[in-house]
Amino acid sequence: MNETFALELNLSAISPVIVTNNLPIGNSYMSLQYIPASMLKGAILTELRKKFCNVPNINNCDECNNDTCFFKAKVLDKLIVKPGIPIVEKCKSHKIFNITPRTIERCKNCGELVDSTLLYTKEGKMKDRCPKCEYKPFAKQFGPYCSDCNKPIEVNKVFKTNIAIDRELMSTMEGMLFYYEAIQQHTTFKALLFGEGNELKTEVKNLERIHVGRGKSRGYGVIVIKSEVQNWDNVISDIISKIKKSIDEAKRVILIGLTPFASLKWSSDGLKSIPRIDELNLNGKKVNLEKAIGSTEFVSGWALHTNTQKPRFKAGAPGSVFIYKADNMDQNSIEDLAVKELKGVGDEILRQNGFNIFTIWGV
Secondary structure (H helix, E strand, O other): OOOEEEEEEEEEEOOOEEOEOOOOEOOEEOEOOOEOHHHHHHHHHHHHHHHHOOOOOHHHOHHHHOOOOHHHHHHHOOOEEOOEEEOOOOOHHHHOOOOOEEEEEEEOOOOOEEEHHHOEOOOOOEOOOOOOOOOOOEEEEEEEEEOOOOEEOOOOEEEEEEEEEEOOOOEEEEEEEEEEEEEOOOOEEEEEEEEEOHHHHHHHHOOOEEEOOEOHHHOOOEEEEEEEEEOHHHHHHHHHHHHHHHHHHHOEEEEEEOOOEOEEEEEOOEEEEEOOOOEEEEOOEEEEEEEEEOOEEEEOOEOOOOOOEOOOEEEEOOOOEEEEEOOOOOHHHHHHHHHHHHHOOOOHHHHHOOOOOEEEOOO
C-alpha cells in the first residue's frame, strides 16, 4: 500500500508572476491575490513529467499510450495541491500558514467587507444585507483573508505593458496595446501538497524551480520551491478541529471551494455537470446541501497526458461557499470529511482534473 504524504511548499517568486482573471477589464488583465490550485498543480506536473518521461511529445510515448507510464499511473491523478497563499510580513497573523481562504463580499454602497462564510446565522437565517448600512447587493471577491486584521490579504503588484504581434508580418498590431498586472517578485507563498508513494514524494521534494502563470517564455513566473514534510496525522487532526468548530458555531458544515466545484448527473440529454454537490457520502452518512453561495463559471483546460482540450464543465467558481446540514454527522463521518479535504470530494473523474478541492470554514 502506498504511503500518503503531505508537504508544505514554500514558494519564492524571483520574477514577477502574472496570475490573471480570465476576462480583462478594458485592455487590462488584473492579477489575483494568490496562485490558484489548478495553476500551481499544472506547473508542478510539468516539471515532474520531465523527470518521469523522456519523450517530449506525449503522443509519441509508447509507455503513455499503453498505460504503463509511471507518470500517468502514479503521478497525474494522485497529486492534490492547495492554492498558494501569500505570506505578508506586515501582519503577524499572515505568518501563520493555516489561513483559510475566504469568500469576501464587499458592500457596493459603503465598501464594508463581509465574510460570506459568516452570512449564515446559527438560527438558520441568511443575512443578505450589509451589517453597517443595510444595503443589500454585494460585490464578490475571493482570496486569502486575515482573520486578525479583518481584511483580505493584499500583495504588492506591478503593471507590465505588452503589445500584440502579428504572427504573419512579425510586426506590432496597431491599437493592440494591453496591460498585465503582475505580482511583484520576492513575494513568498505557501501551499500544501498531498500525494501517494515514496518515489513521488522524493521527486517532489527534489523540485527546485517551477514556472507559473502567463509570460513564462518571457521570463515571468519563475518560482523557487522548497518543501517540508508534514506529519499526516497532525494535518488530519487540525482539519477535524476545524470541522468540529464549524459544527459548534454554525450548526452546519461550511465548505469553501478552492477550485471549481461540480458534480455529474445523467439527464435525458446525457451527462451534465451541475455547479454544486447536493449530497456528501461520509462513511455511509448522507449529508445534504442546504445552501450554496457564490457564482458559476464554465471550466475547461488542456490535458497534459493526451495533449487535447478537456471537456467543458459548468462549476461553482473558486470561493463559492457550500453549507451542509450536520444533524446526523458522527465522529467517523467527521474523520472521513477531513480526509476528503485533502483528497477532494465527489466524482472521481472531476477530482482527477483538479475539481472539488475545498477547505473547511473554522478558523
